[in-house]
Amino acid sequence: MNAPLPTRRDEAWRYADLKALEPIWPKLAGPEKINVPAGETVSRQIDALTVVDGVGMVDLDVTIGDKATFQIHVLAHNADYGRIQVKATLGNGSHFELGGAILGSGSQTLEIVTETIHAEPNATSNQVVRSVLAGKAVGSFLGKINVARHAQKTDAAQSVKSMLLDRGATANAKPELEIFADDVKCAHGATVGELDKQALFYMASRGITPALAKKLMLQAFIADAFVSVADDTEREAIESKALEVLEALS
Amino acid sequence: MLKIENLHATVGDTEILKGLSLTLNAGEIHAIMGPNGAGKSTLAYALGGRPGYEVTSGSVDFTTAVRAEPVEAQDGEAPASDPSTSSGRTVDLLDMDPHERAAAGIFLGFQYPVEIPGVSNLQFLRESLNAQRTSRGEDPLSGAEFIKLAKEKAALLKMDMDMLKRAVNVGFSGGEKKRNEMVQMGIINPKLAILDETDSGLDIDALRTVGSGINAIMRKPDKAVLLITHYQRLLDEVKPDFVHVLADGRIVKTGGPELAIQLENEGYEAIAEAA
């Protein structure tokens, strides 16, 4: 890659671990291009990042044809610095679905960065990100949505929720909307919280150990990210991988 | 079964329980009545071990009958324990974590049951029951055994099984939450139930169902109930052996069922002042 190393002033890199990125930056190949032909569906499921020198990078540039669907479900966990970057350009009546869980601990920096371009009318996008952060981990979601002037009837949704297990952990959520059409629905919500103490005591009062209570609540919390996995076996696979990572977190 | 002596408890910096003493024997149902803010829920939470409800002095001993010898056991039930002679196992409740108190046999019926999004009632209850069984050295119930038990208890409380498939208390009405507490109690089958205003929010029919549920589940020679309530109506269904008035962090008066009727007629103030 010939581009210069990004800086913090680049909006899409403001929370990145640039120090970790620097040594491998020249080796990065640039985005993988995916074309989803009209009417078809392409699904990606990533339950672990490919890590080189502590850095795990997924970089996709997806063009979604008319009435086509692209789905990606991703578990960000196994890298000192992990980044899932998806640029999706939507055709007429197409759909983009992203479900992501960021599970970080120690001094990990993990982020999901999307750029959703509603270039044509009638397309829908839905992005659900759940982060569980322990230790001094930093988990971020940056979601830019661009709706072109003639992309009427666009429906673009983002739901971002983070759970901090320790005081030192940080969650960032940054939606960025650039909407030039007028007949558009853009629902977005972001929350940061911690484990519900009342629920923890309620569970304990029924005999559930603190560790199991935590596990049940976190499992329920991140399940939202994977409800859109259509295939039961695939959904269970990524959920059980997530659970395995969660158990190691706590 | 439960012996509370001179219990003092604070919430934040405020002392709420100011030397409360109370003894419950196996086979007894005790009602606690008292004005708003008297410390009834604080007592329930202190017994349950809720964080933030700090016991500053006093003691709470909890005694359960030791499992009966196989020859003596009938219908799988432990024989009535006579507290003066039976060989019970006594634990210091205040020394235990909340989940350990539950496994020891204590059930807390919440005045405001908590919602747990994303966790189904059935999963929650199965995990609860099996966590308790495991900690007592018993085998966990299989899925089929558990569903059978859950169906039976749901029917007892006239609760639709579909509600048990939904997330814990999420979107339940006030009355449904209370009924759900009683289904949980039926499934968990505790030794001592501390029920905090289980009757509030119930209509007349639900009150009757809940009342007969409490009798069916807890009116046993080896069990006891501490029933916190404001209303005589529940006590018509679940007949208490003793009625206590809790005011300003202490038990100020104790009597039989007639005390509840007197309270209903004369109000707390008159009785607390006369005490």
Ligand SMILES: Nc1ncnc2c1ncn2[C@@H]1O[C@H](COP(=O)(O)OP(=O)(O)O)[C@@H](O)[C@H]1O
């Ligand atoms: N979490 C809390 N923080 C501060 N004060 C509390 C808290 N819980 C209870 N209290 C106070 O303690 C007193 C007793 O409350 P509570 O035990 O709920 O009374 P009751 O159940 O008898 O109505 C009240 O004055 C109440 O305001």
Ligand SMILES: [Mg+2]
């Ligand atoms: Mg109360």
